[in-house]
Amino acid sequence: MNMNAASKLTKEALEHEKQISALTKTGEESATKYRDEIYRLRYGVYEPQLGEIRRQMDEALRALEAQQKVDQEHLRAEVIRLKQAIDKVQRILLFLRLKPRALAVEDDAVKTYKQDQGKYKEALPYLLDDDYLKIKLFIVENGKPKNKYSLCAVGDTIFPENLLRLRRGYGCPFYTGNMFSLETLVRDGASVQELKTWLAKNYFTLQPDLTGDYFIVKLEYLAAVQDYKVMDFGPLLLATCECGFFHTIFDDLGRRGEVITCPKCAQTMKEV
Ligand SMILES: [Zn+2]
Secondary structure, three states: OOHHHHHHHHHHHHHHHHHHHHHHHHHHHHHHHHHHHHHHHHHHHHHHHHHHHHHHHHHHHHHHHHHHHHHHHHHHHHHHHHHHHHHHHHHHHHHHHOOOOOOOOOHHHOEOOHHHOOOOEEEEEEEEEOOOEEEEEEEEEOOOOOOOEEEEEEEEEOOOOOOOOOOOOOOOOOEOOOOOOEEEEEEEEOOHHHHHHHHHHHHHHHHHHHHOOHHHHHHHHHHHHHHOOHHHHHHHEEEEOOOOOEEEOOOOOOOOOOOOEOOOOOOEOEEO
């Protein structure tokens, strides 16, 4: 073995070992420096800026959304304001379309169900016998074990449901073929006499309870037909019929340019 060579190698190894130690230390210091700088840039500089931008964005978007709401509310209010005149004329036209007809609630119109045949049924006099609304009361045996009798009201009016909504509940122990605008159970009782006694006591409160807005609608109707004629609204009319029925620009007639048949009498309507 060459002693000189060994000594040279040893020296070199020791030297390199020292250098590696120094480099390792430098590397650790450098890593710390970078980590600190990254931390500083992230949390000291950019994150706060991002936070501020996000805050500004949220604020701007919220302001826009609030403005949009205000604008839409404004538009809606404007449409509602403009629609008032249209609603008013449409309501008058609904009244002008009505044709008074003879109203009646025949005793036979109220039929018991097949399995209830032979059960008690009594028609009482009209509770209301007015020109445009008639209400008749019936007492009908209902098949229940205890309160065996039902006092029911059946009514006929010239006003369609969109002008006058009357009670059309279930619970009547009979059928009428769905012909009536008022059909409701008033109350059940143990005997016919009990119901009649109740009726005598409650006669005058029962009537307003069952007529709803009838008297208001009736006044409105009478005023409309007295003050206006269909032809007063000429520019709004699309087609008229000899029977008195008419279509207006507010009616959706579907396809245009075809023969328009009157839905009331099936005659061909005259286009205006
Ligand atoms: Zn017609």
